Amino acid sequence: MARTAAKKRSGAARMTVRSVTALIGGYAAAAGVATLAARLLPLDRAEATAWGMILSFLIYALFGLWAFHERRLLMIAPVIWGAAVLSIATAFALGVRP
Amino acid sequence: MTGKTENARGANGEAKSGWRQSMAWIHTWLGLLAGWILFAMFLTGTASYFRPEITRWMQPEVDIAPVSAVHAAMTAVAHMQKIAPQDEQWTIFLPDDRTTTTRIFTRARPDPDPKAAKPPRRPEIRVDPATGDPVAARETKGGEHFYRFHFQLQIPHPWGRWLAGLAAIFMLAAIISGVITHKRIFVDFFTLRWGKGQRSWLDAHNVSAVIALPFHAMITYTGLITLVAMYMPWPVAANYQKPATFADAIYGVQDDGKYLGRRAPLTPIGPLIERVSHEWHGGRPATVIVRNPNDAGATIQIARSNADTLNARGQTILFSGSSGRRIAASQPPGVAIETAGVMLGLHMGNFAGPLLRWTYVLLGMTGTAMVGTGLLLWTAKRRREDVKPFFGFALVERLNIGTVACLPAGMAAFLLANRLLPADLAGRADIEVAAMYWTWFGLALLSLALPVRRAWIAMLGLSAASFLAIPIVNMITTDRGFFASIARGDLLFASFDMVMLSMAVLLGFGAWRAAQPPKQAKRVRKPRAAKPPIQMPVRELTDAA
Numbered sequence: 095m096a097r098t099a100a101k102k103r104s105g106a107a108r109m110t111v112r113s114v115t116a117l118i119g120g121y122a123a124a125a126g127v128a129t130l131a132a133r134l135l136p137l138d139r140a141e142a143t144a145w146g147m148i149l150s151f152l153i154y155a156l157f158g159l160w161a162f163h164e165r166r167l168l169m170i171a172p173v174i175w176g177a178a179v180l181s182i183a184t185a186f187a188l189g190v191r192p
Numbered sequence: 193m194t195g196k197t198e199n200a201r202g203a204n205g206e207a208k209s210g211w212r213q214s215m216a217w218i219h220t221w222l223g224l225l226a227g228w229i230l231f232a233m234f235l236t237g238t239a240s241y242f243r244p245e246i247t248r249w250m251q252p253e254v255d256i257a258p259v260s261a262v263h264a265a266m267t268a269v270a271h272m273q274k275i276a277p278q279d280e281q282w283t284i285f286l287p288d289d290r291t292t293t294t295r296i297f298t299r300a301r302p303d304p305d306p307k308a309a310k311p312p313r314r315p316e317i318r319v320d321p322a323t324g325d326p327v328a329a330r331e332t333k334g335g336e337h338f339y340r341f342h343f344q345l346q347i348p349h350p351w352g353r354w355l356a357g358l359a360a361i362f363m364l365a366a367i368i369s370g371v372i373t374h375k376r377i378f379v380d381f382f383t384l385r386w387g388k389g390q391r392s393w394l395d396a397h398n399v400s401a402v403i404a405l406p407f408h409a410m411i412t413y414t415g416l417i418t419l420v421a422m423y424m425p426w427p428v429a430a431n432y433q434k435p436a437t438f439a440d441a442i443y444g445v446q447d448d449g450k451y452l453g454r455r456a457p458l459t460p461i462g463p464l465i466e467r468v469s470h471e472w473h474g475g476r477p478a479t480v481i482v483r484n485p486n487d488a489g490a491t492i493q494i495a496r497s498n499a500d501t502l503n504a505r506g507q508t509i510l511f512s513g514s515s516g517r518r519i520a521a522s523q524p525p526g527v528a529i530e531t532a533g534v535m536l537g538l539h540m541g542n543f544a545g546p547l548l549r550w551t552y553v554l555l556g557m558t559g560t561a562m563v564g565t566g567l568l569l570w571t572a573k574r575r576r577e578d579v580k581p582f583f584g585f586a587l588v589e590r591l592n593i594g595t596v597a598c599l600p601a602g603m604a605a606f607l608l609a610n611r612l613l614p615a616d617l618a619g620r621a622d623i624e625v626a627a628m629y630w631t632w633f634g635l636a637l638l639s640l641a642l643p644v645r646r647a648w649i650a651m652l653g654l655s656a657a658s659f660l661a662i663p664i665v666n667m668i669t670t671d672r673g674f675f676a677s678i679a680r681g682d683l684l685f686a687s688f689d690m691v692m693l694s695m696a697v698l699l700g701f702g703a704w705r706a707a708q709p710p711k712q713a714k715r716v717r718k719p720r721a722a723k724p725p726i727q728m729p730v731r732e733l734t735d736a737a
Contacts, residue, residue: 125424128424128426129426130430132427132431137526138526139431140431140529142431143427143438143528144442144529145528146424146426146427147427148417148531148532151361151416151417151423151424155361155364159218159365159368159369162214162218163215163218185430188430190429190431190433191431191432
C-alpha cells in the first residue's frame with residue numbers, strides 16, 4: 095500500500111515536471127526558435143519577422159505534443175529546455191538585426 | 193482515453209509506445225482541460241459572424257437608409273469637429289451593407305506630463321450617416337459583446353486574452369493529436385450510431401470533428417494569428433529597434449504625422465473619399481483615421497474595405513490633413529505579410545457574402561458540437577452505475593452541465609434583457625451584459641441542487657425556453673415582430689427570429705434526448721475487469737516503475 099502511494103506521488107511529480115516542460119518550456123523553445131528564424135532567415139526584415147510569428151504556434155504545438163509522447167522524462171526536459179536556453183541565448187548574442 | 197492506453201499494453205503488461213496511443217491520451221486531457229472555455233469561445237465566436245446584425249437587432253428603433261460613403265464621411269467629420277476638434281485621433285468606420293450607422297472611436301490628446309493619469313477610453317460614438325447626429329437608440333453593446341467575450345472572456349486585460357490563447361493552443365494540439373488518433377478517419381465520417389451510449393457520443397464527436405476538420409484547424413490557427421503580436425512578439429524584437437516600425441510594414445504605409453501645435457483647418461474629406469474610390473477602381477473606403485485634426489501636422493489615412501478581399505488588411509492611402517496632398521499609398525505586401533493578412537481574413541470572415549457567412553456559422557456550430565460532444569464523451573466513458581462517482585468525475589459532469597446547458601440560456605438572457613429593460617434606463621448596456629452572467633452562473637449553481645440527469649433536462653429545457661421567448665418578447669415589445677418583418681420585407685429581423693426558434697428547437701431536442709431512459713449500450717468490446725475508474729497517470733506509473 096505504502097509503495098503504491100509513493101509510486102503515485104512520484105508519478106504526480108513527474109507529470110507536473112512534464113506539464114511545465116510542455117507548457118512553459120515548449121513556449122520558450124518555440125519563441126526562441128521562431129525568433130532565431132526571424133533573425134537569421136535571409137529575407138526582407140518584415141517577411142522574416144512575419145514567418146517567425148506565423149510558424150511559432152506550430153512549433154509550440156509540436157514541442158508540446160512531443161513532451162507527452164516521449165516517455166523518458168530525462169529525454170524531453172533537457173531537449174526542450176536546452177533548445178529554449180540555446181535559441182534565446184543565441185538570439186540575444188546576435189542582437190537586433192542591423 | 194484510458195481504454196486506448198490499456199489496449200496498448202501487451203500481454204506482459206508492458207506499455208507499447210506508439211504515436212496513436214500517446215496522442216489519444218493527450219487528446220483526451222487537452223480537450224478536457226480547455227473544453228469548457230473552448231465551448232464558450234466557439235459558441236460566442238460563431239454568434240460573432242453576425243456581429244453587425246446582432247447590433248442592429250438590439251437597436252430596433254434604428255432604421256437608417258444607406259447613403260454614399262462621401263456623404264457619410266462628411267457628416268461624421270462634421271460631427272467630430274463639433275464635439276472633439278482637439279482630440280489626438282478620430283477613427284471613423286463608415287457604414288456599409290451590414291452596419292447602417294457610422295461608428296467612431298476618438299482618443300483624447302494625452303497630457304504631456306508623463307506622470308498624469310491616462311485619459312479614460314471614450315465610448316464608441318454611433319451617428320446617423322445621413323445627418324451626422326448621434327443615433328437616438330437604446331444603449332447597448334450589441335454584437336460587440338459576444339465578439340469581445342469570444343477572445344477576452346470578460347477577464348481583465350491582458351489575462352482574458354492570455355487564457356483564450358492558452359485554450360487555443362490546447363485546441364491546436366488537440367486537433368493534431370486527434371487526427372493522429374483516428375486511423376479510420378474516413379470511416380468515422382460515415383458512422384453515427386444513435387442510442388448506443390458511449391459509442392454514440394464517440395460517433396457524434398468524430399462526425400462533428402471530421403466533417404469540418406479543415407475548418408476547425410483553420411479557425412484555431414488563424415485565431416492564434418489574430419493576437420500573434422501579443423502572444424509571440426519576440427520575432428519583432430529580434431528585427432526591429434522599435435516595434436512600431438514593424439506595424440508600419442504590416443499596414444504598408446508609414447504615418448509620420450507629428451503634432452506641430454500650429455492650427456490649420458482640416459481639408460474637406462469628401463474629395464479625398466472620391467479620390468481613393470477612383471484610385472481603387474470602385475473599391476469601397478471603409479475606415480478613415482484622422483490624426484491631429486486641425487493641426488498643421490494633421491494626416492488622414494483611408495483604408496479600403498476588406499469585404500471584397502480575402503486579405504483582412506486592405507490597401508491604405510495617406511493624405512496630409514492640412515493640404516489634402518497625397519503623401520503615400522501602401523505597397524503590395526510580401527508573401528508572409530500577405531499570408532498573415534489572409535489568415536486574419538479567414539478567421540473573421542468579413543469577405544464572406546451571405547451564403548458563405550451562413551456556411552461559416554454552420555461550421556462554427558459544428559465546432560461547438562465537437563467540443564461539447566467531446567466533453568460528454570469523457571464522462572460517458574467513465575460512467576459506472578455500480579460505483580459512487582469519484583470527485584473528478586462529478587466535477588467534470590457538473591461543469592459540463594454548467595457550460596453546455598447553461599451558457600445558451602445566458603446568451604438568450606442578454607438578448608431578452610435588451611428588450612425587457614426600459615430603453616432609456618441609465619447604464620442599461622452593462623445591465624444587459626450582467627444579465628448574461630447572472631443567468632449563466634446562476635443556473636449553473638442552481639443545477640447543483642438537482643441530480644445529474646434532471647439537471648441536464650431542466651437546464652437544456654430552460655435554455656430552449658429562453659430562446660423561444662425571444663421572438664415572442666420581441667413581438668410584444670417592438671413593432672418589428674416576425675409577421676410585421678415579413679410584411680415589410682425585413683429579412684434581417686425575420687431571420688433573427690427564425691434563428692432563435694432553431695436554437696430553441698435544438699436545445700429542446702437536447703432536453704428531450706436527455707429525458708429518454710438511458711439504454712443499456714451493447715458494449716463493442718468485452719467488459720473490462722473492475723479497476724480504478726481513472727487511470728490518468730498510467731503512463732507515468734509505468735515510467736516510474
